[in-house]
Amino acid sequence: MALRSTLVLVLAAIAAATAQGAPQADQLVRPGKGIGKISLGMTEAQVREALGKPRYVVVRRASFGTVRREWQYGEAAYTVTLTGRAGRLVVVSVAATLPRERTVEGFGVGTLERRLIARYGSRIRCEKIGMEAIGRSGEVLAKNSRECAVTAREGSRTVFLSGAAPPPYIGHLMPDDIARFRVIEVSVRSR
Numbered sequence: 001m002a003l004r005s006t007l008v009l010v011l012a013a014i015a016a017a018t019a020q021g022a023p024q025a026d027q028l029v030r031p032g033k034g035i036g037k038i039s040l041g042m043t044e045a046q047v048r049e050a051l052g053k054p055r056y057v058v059v060r061r062a063s064f065g066t067v068r069r070e071w072q073y074g075e076a077a078y079t080v081t082l083t084g085r086a087g088r089l090v091v092v093s094v095a096a097t098l099p100r101e102r103t104v105e106g107f108g109v110g111t112l113e114r115r116l117i118a119r120y121g122s123r124i125r126c127e128k129i130g131m132e133a134i135g136r137s138g139e140v141l142a143k144n145s146r147e148c149a150v151t152a153r154e155g156s157r158t159v160f161l162s163g164a165a166p167p168p169y170i171g172h173l174m175p176d177d178i179a180r181f182r183v184i185e186v187s188v189r190s191r
Contacts, residue, residue, distance in 0.1 A: 029096070029103045029186050032152030036101055038080055038094040040156060040190045047071065047080055047091060054080070079187075095187035103158075113162040113181040116148055124150050129178070140172035145184065155191030 029035050034042075037050035054071035062068045062083060069089060071080045077098050082089035102108035107116060117124055126148040131139040145163030152158070162181040164173060 029101050029108060029158070029188070031103060031150060031158040032154065032156040032188065034091075034188055035094045035096045035186065036078070038078070038091060040091055040094070040188060042091045044082060044089050047082070051078065051080070091190075093187055093189040095185055097185050101186060107160070107183070108186055109183050111160075111183045113148060113160070113183065114179060116160055116162075116183070120150050124148050131175070134172060140174060141177065144173050146181070157189045157191075159187045159189060161185040161187070 030039075034040055038047060042050075051073050054073055056072040058070040058072075060068045060070075066084055067086055067089065068081065068083045071082065072078070073080070077096065079093075079095040080091055081093035083092050084090050097109055099109045105119065107119070113126070117126070127146040129146050130142040132142045134140050143163075145161060147159050147161050149157045149159045160183045162183045164177055164180045164182065
């Protein structure tokens with residue numbers, strides 16, 4: 001009897017671990033399509049239905065009578081950008097900073113940038129990071145982050161913003177520190 005109870009507990013633990021390990025459909029980065037419950041092309045009403053009322057809204061005028069709105073949820077856990085004519089806005093970008101939002105391969109916030117480059121190879125394009133001189137001691141990285149993007153056939157892009165915090169003892173990043181860059185935000189953007 002004790003063996004049977006132990007076996008049931010072990011099987012339950014395995015089932016729970018498996019369920020937690022596989023991302024749910026609403027917690028998934030879909031390259032070129034969307035993140036979580038949000039897809040490119042959704043309307044304002046569809047976004048509100050999926051995520052509710054945004055915490056912050058930033059409105060900008062765009063060209064030719066269009067409007068651009070940025071809706072932020074949580075503490076920028078999700079940022080949804082909508083654009084178009086007033087009353088007919090559609091999602092053109094969705095970004096997430098939540099570690100649970102991952103691609104099917106498991107790439108998301110916290111992933112080492114070098115893993116992305118190894119997986120996507122020539123399909124991923126990363127920004128160049130300039131160097132700046134600091135006296136006689138040499139050069140340091142000009143920025144502590146950069147975007148690496150994978151473009152889908154239809155032109156939409158999945159962008160991994162990666163970076164590293166400056167080391168506390170110097171405050172500057174050395175060229176070798178790029179090896180420590182990790183994803184800090186994932187976004188999917190329309191063409």
